Amino acid sequence: MPNRMKEFRGMSDDQLSLALKDTEKHLFQLRFQSATDRLETPSEIRKARRDIARIRTLQREKELAKLGGLPPEQLATRIVSLQKKEAEGLPGKRIAHRQVARLKRFYVAKGGTLPVAPPVAPAPAPVAAPAVAAKPEGKKDSAPNKKNAPKGSGK
Structure with missing residues (x-):
């Protein structure tokens, strides 16, 4: 484990983000294999999760170091x-x-x-949209809707 952390500490920010992306992709594949019962070593999932945590910890340490200088x-x-x-x-x-x-x-x-x-200044009130014209009363459906017909009607 310590040698894995040393390996991560030697990486630049870009390399760390790439390693994080690759490890997350690997974890997804492992979980998929686990769901389909094709995973041979279940401990690989735990190792991948810990590697992700290590990488995120190093990224946070670097971020705090940058903020400390501001x-x-x-x-x-x-x-x-x-x-x-x-x-x-x-x-x-x-x-x-x-x-x-x-x-x-x-x-x-x-x-x-x-x-x-x-x-922050409040957003201006929205302008009311013009009312939608009502449906003309001359047009009515003469045929009954099948959805509204009783179930035992036959047709």
């Missing part, structure tokens, strides 16, 4: 921009919410006071 002012502006993105309600707001929570914890641990995001 001054508190840059962290504060980053938090505000992410909060603004989250408040807009556009796609990706869940990721922004998680990033804000992580950055806030890191920022407070570094000794900063949390910034407050400026309030």
